[in-house]
Amino acid sequence: MKAVIFCLLVGLTLTYNAGSAVSYARKYCRNYNPKYHNYASSGGDCANFVSQCLVAGGMSFSNCGGKDNKGMIPYVPNLENCLSNNGWKKSYGRNGSFRAGYPFFIPGSHAMIATSVNGGSLTFCGHTNDRCDSSMGFMSNWAYYYL
Secondary structure: OHHHHHHHHHHHHOOOOHHHHHHHHHHHOOOOOOOOOOOOOOOOOHHHHHHHHHHHOOOOOOOOOOOOOOOOOOOHHHHHHHHHHOOOOEEEOOHHHOOOOOEEEEOOOEEEEEEEEEOOEEEEEEOOOOEEEEEOHHHHHOOEEEO
């Protein structure tokens, strides 16, 4: 009986809920969550914020490197490696191919999370230059995302 319950609980924690990630992003896009470090004044907080959104959506970083002492991943290359090592696929695309609740990156330098996608229109939240449901605009031609 304990093994069945454990398997059910593990199965629930491995399911990613993009809606929960979006809700978290919108809640903390300007008011940083005091539970976690703020890296805005020490190189940028973008990957840290996206890490928090992903955890809110149910992702685990248990087998990822580059975590801080709060369990988040504060640097873009480490977050990209974590996603790749956990089976997330990198893909390049325009606004219409992005999905709400999923992270996307400007190669090697910045991480954001999509909050809504409607046809060719994409909005996102991000930290450092704090953005809440901002329009993607021109960056969609060279940003990539993970699914």
